[in-house]
Amino acid sequence: MPVDIQTGEIGTTRVFSLSMPTADAQTLQGDTEAQLTLLGATGLNPDGVEVFPLSDLGEIGLAGYLRDGTDVPETDLKRDAAKLAALDGWVMLVHSLAFAGKAMTLTPHPALTLIGTYRQTPSQNPQSDMTAQSARPYTGASAPAAQAPDIRRSKSRAVGVLILLAAVILWWAFA
Numbered sequence: 001m002p003v004d005i006q007t008g009e010i011g012t013t014r015v016f017s018l019s020m021p022t023a024d025a026q027t028l029q030g031d032t033e034a035q036l037t038l039l040g041a042t043g044l045n046p047d048g049v050e051v052f053p054l055s056d057l058g059e060i061g062l063a064g065y066l067r068d069g070t071d072v073p074e075t076d077l078k079r080d081a082a083k084l085a086a087l088d089g090w091v092m093l094v095h096s097l098a099f100a101g102k103a104m105t106l107t108p109h110p111a112l113t114l115i116g117t118y119r120q121t122p123s124q125n126p127q128s129d130m131t132a133q134s135a136r137p138y139t140g141a142s143a144p145a146a147q148a149p150d151i152r153r154s155k156s157r158a159v160g161v162l163i164l165l166a167a168v169i170l171w172w173a174f175a
Contacts, residue, residue: 003114007103009096011120013070015062016112018051018090025051025090039094040107048098053090062087070095072118080116087115 003014018025028034032046039049057065063084066072070093077084092112108114 001108001114003106003108005099005102005104005106008101009099010101011071012096013066013072013118014094015066015084015115015118016092016094016108017087017115018092019111019113020090022053022090025053028090028092035092038092038109038112040109041104043100043102043104044098045100046098048095050093050095051090054088061085062091066118070118071120073121076116076118083115091115 018028020028028038029051032049035046035049035051036042036044054062060068061084063077063081066084067074067077094106
């Protein structure tokens with residue numbers, strides 16, 4: 001069954017169960033080319049694909065990983081709790097990062113079964129335009145350029161100190 005990916009998709013994770021022997025799944029875990037072949041798509045970013053045994057998740061389980069690791073809403077997890085709890089063996093998670101914002105269609109190999117598509121919790125903070133003066137770019141005059149020290153002034157001070165020192169020595173010598 002094809003899986004359509006929309007242009008500009010972000011914050012979505014697809015969970016696939018792997019129906020294959022453990023040895024094959026272990027090999028798949030380290031072989032990004034094989035992962036992309038199983039998904040039936042080219043040009044995917046392998047950084048957006050995870051393959052692992054559910055036993056690696058320990059007590060947190062897949063639902064906990066989706067909630068804490070990918071920010072899936074609790075309501076979605078409760079809806080699919082039985083499905084997620086029934087899984088065992090190996091899974092493949094395909095995150096939006098894999099698609100790099102491009103529209104495409106996945107044609108997964110029969111060894112992959114799509115369990116669910118989960119979107120991150122939408123932000124609770126609505127985006128707003130910043131209108132405060134402090135949020136605006138600085139448009140004032142630039143700071144004056146630093147000036148090189150005036151060497152003539154330094155030399156004249158040194159000469160003045162030497163003359164004063166000579167006067168003090170002469171006064172002391174004749175006193």
